[in-house]
Amino acid sequence: MTNGFELAGKVSLFGLRAAIESFRRPFEGEQLVRQLREIGSKSLLLVIASGFALGAVMTLHTRSTLVMFGATSIIPTVQAFAFFLEIGPLVTGLLVAGRVGSGIGAVLADMRATEQIDGIESLSIDSFKFLVVPRIVACTLALPLLTLFMDFSGLAGGFLSEFASSRLSLQLYIFRAFSNFQWANFWPPTLKTCVFGFLIGTISSFFGYTTNEGAQGVGKAATSSVVVSSLMIILLDVFLIKLIFFMFPESAL
Numbered sequence: 001m002t003n004g005f006e007l008a009g010k011v012s013l014f015g016l017r018a019a020i021e022s023f024r025r026p027f028e029g030e031q032l033v034r035q036l037r038e039i040g041s042k043s044l045l046l047v048i049a050s051g052f053a054l055g056a057v058m059t060l061h062t063r064s065t066l067v068m069f070g071a072t073s074i075i076p077t078v079q080a081f082a083f084f085l086e087i088g089p090l091v092t093g094l095l096v097a098g099r100v101g102s103g104i105g106a107v108l109a110d111m112r113a114t115e116q117i118d119g120i121e122s123l124s125i126d127s128f129k130f131l132v133v134p135r136i137v138a139c140t141l142a143l144p145l146l147t148l149f150m151d152f153s154g155l156a157g158g159f160l161s162e163f164a165s166s167r168l169s170l171q172l173y174i175f176r177a178f179s180n181f182q183w184a185n186f187w188p189p190t191l192k193t194c195v196f197g198f199l200i201g202t203i204s205s206f207f208g209y210t211t212n213e214g215a216q217g218v219g220k221a222a223t224s225s226v227v228v229s230s231l232m233i234i235l236l237d238v239f240l241i242k243l244i245f246f247m248f249p250e251s252a253l
Contacts, residue, residue: 014210088150098230146193207221
């Protein structure tokens with residue numbers, strides 16, 4: 001337990017330092033764009049495919065239950081609320097933690113093991129600001145955008161599944177999906193993924209940047225990044241949901 005609290009403290013200070021450095025000059029714009037491309041565009045296909053499959057499967061299961069109560073007309077509404085409020089943000093966070101988190105941890109650990117970070121610092125370059133800050137900022141910015149793709153691809157998969165079963169038109173599906181939807185139902189759950197992104201970037205960068213086990217630390221850093229990031233996303237999601245319902249009661253409707 002003591003080791004756990006110590007690790008939590010170190011990661012918190014690491015993240016706080018990154019947050020402060022992200023607002024200080026010089027800004028590593030080129031590195032940020034490169035990391036956004038690496039984290040965002042290369043994760044897009046995985047997110048869209050996963051969202052589409054989840055949407056189709058969820059509609060099939062929902063229909064098999066609601067048909068017994070004659071409530072199949074609310075399937076689009078259930079689909080929209082489920083994805084925008086919880087499935088989209090949580091699943092996107094876990095997918096990015098698995099794909100991106102392991103990559104960040106492994107890359108930084110490999111750079112530490114091969115003394116590339118020491119080489120960067122020998123050139124009077126702040127390795128933390130050059131390597132860590134752009135990755136954390138990119139994760140924070142990319143997660144909400146990826147979540148939107150997950151949400152709408154889930155609705156697309158749900159529509160095709162529903163169309164195959166009932167020949168429901170796209171116009172009517174969209175109307176039913178968003179007829180009871182409010183702005184407060186949309187933006188708090190989407191913006192909470194910024195916290196997920198910051199968490200993934202911070203934890204993954206911490207394990208990679210601070211490793212001191214040489215080549216053996218590369219695999220350990222990648223594994224620890226995925227496991228700890230995923231676990232913290234799940235735990236933090238519970239807290240953020242309660243916080244959102246407290247601050248925006250209308251989002252729970």
